[in-house]
Amino acid sequence: xxxxxxxxxxxxxxxxxxxxxxxxxxxxxxxxxxxxxxxxxxxxxxxxxxxxxxxxxxxxxxxxxxxxxxxxxxxxxxxxxxxxxxxxxxxxxxxxxxxxxxxxxxxxxxxxxxxxxxxxxxxxxxxxxxxxxxxxxxxxxxxxxxxxxxxxxxxxxxxxxxxxxxxxxxxxxxxxxxxxxxxxxxxxxxxxxxxxxxxxxxxxxxxxxxxxxxxxxxxxxxxxx
Amino acid sequence: xxxxxxxxxxxxxxxxxxxxxxxxxxxxxxxxxxxxxxxxxxxxxxxxxxxxxxxxxxxxxxxxxxxxxxxxxxxxxxxxxxxxxxxxxxxxxxxxxxxxxxxxxxxxxxxxxxxxxxxxxxxxxxxxxxxxxxxxxxxxxxxxxxxxxxxxxxxxxxxxxxxxxxxxxxxxxxxxxxxxxxxxxxxxxxxxxxxxxxxxxxxxxxxxxxxxxxxxxxxxxxxxx
DNA sequence: CATTTTAGAAAATAATAGTTTTCCATAAAA
DNA sequence: TTTTATGGAAAACTATTATTTTCTAAAATG
Numbered sequence: 392x393x394x395x396x397x398x399x400x401x402x403x404x405x406x407x408x409x410x411x412x413x414x415x416x417x418x419x420x421x422x423x424x425x426x427x428x429x430x431x432x433x434x435x436x437x438x439x440x441x442x443x444x445x446x447x448x449x450x451x452x453x454x455x456x457x458x459x460x461x462x463x464x465x466x467x468x469x470x471x472x473x474x475x476x477x478x479x480x481x482x483x484x485x486x487x488x489x490x491x492x493x494x495x496x497x498x499x500x501x502x503x504x505x506x507x508x509x510x511x512x513x514x515x516x517x518x519x520x521x522x523x524x525x526x527x528x529x530x531x532x533x534x535x536x537x538x539x540x541x542x543x544x545x546x547x548x549x550x551x552x553x554x555x556x557x558x559x560x561x562x563x564x565x566x567x568x569x570x571x572x573x574x575x576x577x578x579x580x581x582x583x584x585x586x587x588x589x590x591x592x593x594x595x596x597x598x599x600x601x602x603x604x605x606x607x608x609x610x611x612x613x614x615x616x
Numbered sequence: 617x618x619x620x621x622x623x624x625x626x627x628x629x630x631x632x633x634x635x636x637x638x639x640x641x642x643x644x645x646x647x648x649x650x651x652x653x654x655x656x657x658x659x660x661x662x663x664x665x666x667x668x669x670x671x672x673x674x675x676x677x678x679x680x681x682x683x684x685x686x687x688x689x690x691x692x693x694x695x696x697x698x699x700x701x702x703x704x705x706x707x708x709x710x711x712x713x714x715x716x717x718x719x720x721x722x723x724x725x726x727x728x729x730x731x732x733x734x735x736x737x738x739x740x741x742x743x744x745x746x747x748x749x750x751x752x753x754x755x756x757x758x759x760x761x762x763x764x765x766x767x768x769x770x771x772x773x774x775x776x777x778x779x780x781x782x783x784x785x786x787x788x789x790x791x792x793x794x795x796x797x798x799x800x801x802x803x804x805x806x807x808x809x810x811x812x813x814x815x816x817x818x819x820x821x822x823x824x825x826x827x828x829x830x831x832x833x834x835x836x837x838x839x840x841x
Numbered sequence: 842c843a844t845t846t847t848a849g850a851a852a853a854t855a856a857t858a859g860t861t862t863t864c865c866a867t868a869a870a871a
Numbered sequence: 872t873t874t875t876a877t878g879g880a881a882a883a884c885t886a887t888t889a890t891t892t893t894c895t896a897a898a899a900t901g
Binding site: 403404405406435436448451456457 | 887888889890891892897898899900901
Binding site for chain 2: 874879880881
């Protein structure tokens with residue numbers, strides 16, 4: 392028994408320069424950059440291989456088709472896009488400060504340049520790759536919603552706020568926080584916002600969401616027929 | 617002088633079956649459908665010609681390249697979005713009802729299936745066609761913002777609401793109104809919302825925006841250090 | 842050293858699609 | 872009826888590119 396269960400070199404011949412896993416990683420990184428820059432159709436396998444410093448032969452050994460390359464790359468990235476709301480850090484804050492922090496975290500995620508690029512890419516190609524559309528929506532989009540929704544629901548339970556549908560409210564919060572800057576970046580009209588801008592926006596959103604902008608403080612729903 | 621300034625048949629030969637303008641229109645309609653369905657790269661000129669019932673020869677006579685076809689089609693569509701926004705009749709309505717109507721009009725435009733499809737298309741291809749990205753942003757996106765912003769500003773002047781920046785507030789309103797359903801449609805997760813859904817959403821947004829959701833009615837900015 | 846195995850470089854294959862051109866029936870006009 | 876312009880059908884021409892294959896220079900092993 393000169394060989395273990397697996398992964399022990401038993402053959403002669405030239406040993407691999409790197410592990411397949413490493414090579415795969417190189418390829419996916421290169422693919423991410425190429426796809427983000429050029430889109431699916433305009434990205435050539437040759438360009439990916441060249442950027443990764445890997446021959447087409449090796450590339451095709453590890454990843455069978457261009458579609459697989461795209462899907463692997465996107466799936467891997469989508470897995471990263473999750474909003475973590477750390478209760479310990481938010482719990483003790485006053486209502487508005489807490490919401491401000493949550494929105495700041497969401498904005499930092501959703502308005503990151505690379506995240507926007509992948510979002511755009513997945514959106515563009517969701518016809519060709521419906522699984523990716525679903526994966527993105529379910530895995531990334533819905534998760535962040537649930538994080539915010541959960542927090543809203545808890546504040547409702549505590550009687551601090553009143554919402555008919557915390558889920559829809561969470562969507563609205565997200566929309567007010569990121570839609571316009573995200574769209575502007577996607578359309579090439581401006582660079583991704585920096586931390587200060589995100590923070591300022593989070594503050595405005597939290598305030599508006601909690602307080603509204605009406606001057607005369609008629610309570611909602613109390614208006615007569 | 618048997619011939620007018622222009623456009624009068626002086627030559628013999630077979631007369632055109634339709635005017636070039638009509639033919640152009642046929643082609644653009646077909647192109648819209650094909651591009652919306654398949655995206656830029658996957659749309660073939662042959663498919664467009666076939667759908668339009670026009671030969672490639674005629675097509676290339678009227679529209680020199682595929683890029684031109686795409687740009688013409690998008691520009692034409694973007695032009696329509698602007699028309700639809702204009703003045704929503706709001707005049708005498710109470711504050712909240714007026715905002716509800718404005719948001720309903722915006723939602724009806726922005727959440728229309730074809731508009732979403734074009735939005736997605738332009739967003740996808742804004743790298744390849746930066747002019748389109750700008751045209752869309754300036755022509756369609758900014759206009760709707762200004763329409764809403766103007767109304768908000770007037771309500772501020774009347775003292776009914778208080779906003780630091782009505783422009784940003786207008787963006788936020790739009791985001792809360794359409795981001796989530798628009799994204800869901802783009803990702804193929806649901807069909808475009810119907811009129812009832814849009815109306816319901818507009819109502820929720822208007823209410824939330826004007827009143828906020830806070831239970832204890834501490835006025836914003838009055839909290840102690 | 843001889844045998845093997847690895848992976849890059851580059852050529853080969855094949856299919857697709859943008860663009861151009863050819864060929865032709867047709868329908869006024871003279 | 873002859874002339875002439877129109878526009879469809881289809882072939883031709885080119886590029887591009889995904890994918891496969893060939894050729895080769897390392898570099899372990901025994």
